[in-house]
Amino acid sequence: MKDPFGDIRAYRNGWLLAVVDWLFAFPMLQVLIWRTTKGVKLDYLGDRKQIEQDIRHGAFFMTNHRDIVMDSAWLSYKLRCRYFIRPFIGIGNNLFAHKWIEWAVRFNRCFVVKRNVGAHAQLENAKQLSAYIRQLRERGKSIWLAQREGRAKDSNDLTQGSVLKMLTMGTDDFYEAVKALNICPVSITYEYDPCDYLKAKEMQLKRDNPRWRKRAKDDVESMVTGIKGWKGHVVYRLTPSINPEIDRMLATHPEYRELPYNEQIQHVCNIIDRHIHQGYEIYERGTEFEVYVDSRIAKVELPNKDEAFLREKIIEMYHFPVINHRKSLDFKD
Numbered sequence: 001m002k003d004p005f006g007d008i009r010a011y012r013n014g015w016l017l018a019v020v021d022w023l024f025a026f027p028m029l030q031v032l033i034w035r036t037t038k039g040v041k042l043d044y045l046g047d048r049k050q051i052e053q054d055i056r057h058g059a060f061f062m063t064n065h066r067d068i069v070m071d072s073a074w075l076s077y078k079l080r081c082r083y084f085i086r087p088f089i090g091i092g093n094n095l096f097a098h099k100w101i102e103w104a105v106r107f108n109r110c111f112v113v114k115r116n117v118g119a120h121a122q123l124e125n126a127k128q129l130s131a132y133i134r135q136l137r138e139r140g141k142s143i144w145l146a147q148r149e150g151r152a153k154d155s156n157d158l159t160q161g162s163v164l165k166m167l168t169m170g171t172d173d174f175y176e177a178v179k180a181l182n183i184c185p186v187s188i189t190y191e192y193d194p195c196d197y198l199k200a201k202e203m204q205l206k207r208d209n210p211r212w213r214k215r216a217k218d219d220v221e222s223m224v225t226g227i228k229g230w231k232g233h234v235v236y237r238l239t240p241s242i243n244p245e246i247d248r249m250l251a252t253h254p255e256y257r258e259l260p261y262n263e264q265i266q267h268v269c270n271i272i273d274r275h276i277h278q279g280y281e282i283y284e285r286g287t288e289f290e291v292y293v294d295s296r297i298a299k300v301e302l303p304n305k306d307e308a309f310l311r312e313k314i315i316e317m318y319h320f321p322v323i324n325h326r327k328s329l330d331f332k333d
Contacts, residue, residue: 005132008112029077037231042078045239045279054241058140059184064157064276065146066190067226072144075236087142097216130169153199155320159269174264179243185272187237187279194229195222197296200313237279242271277328280321
């Protein structure tokens, strides 16, 4: 019988993956921590014991997305070292510039998120991916997935409704389907984003030519820069499962069960966003930050380089988390 998930599932490897982790992957990740950061910290928002209880039997770790490789790699490393959890990781096939990359990531407990396909294929791929993820969760497996397709280049981290729509396809009760996933949002904060100048460059290219599209080599450049570049302090902050908050919301507003589907999705997106925004680590930016921004603009290579625009976008990347964090603290249900 043909495997319905054969072209997207992570490869089964068991003990072999554990050997590779401890002998090769984890030492390499530790070296990257020493060389590219001032430390990578796994922290908690709220009651640590409650959060640990939430993830004990598997959790869906949904995060904001800063770096193509390191976001999931370091989270997986920290969770494995502290809780012996090795989450399955969703990764877009747009990053498979070479066949060996797909083989390597699927061997390392990654499953494939198919992108850049037609409308009909997109629907069928979403159904397949949704069914595969639900199968993993029914088996008690933990999963990592970004809250949106691709990185938020301006760092305005907002959950895409299409992600939740995909995750709950084919279910009768949206809220119960979300609760079955056991979503535990995670905030990722880099003191410095090594790809900030590349993101600003992409934004100018897109502004100057709305039809501009990234090439495979652009993704490879971002991957390499993100791995090797300086990040300063890095904080992963685990937040509690959103299930109790969904229950409280529905107890206070039972009429939300009768809302149109897209409005139900948006209410859950708002909950995830608040968890992520509240969990940011906020860094003080002194006068030296202007010098830093100048140094990043200098790295951009464009024939019609718009320094004022690039400056605005880089500063924006570091300001949006602060703005969203303050808004989340002021929220009143």
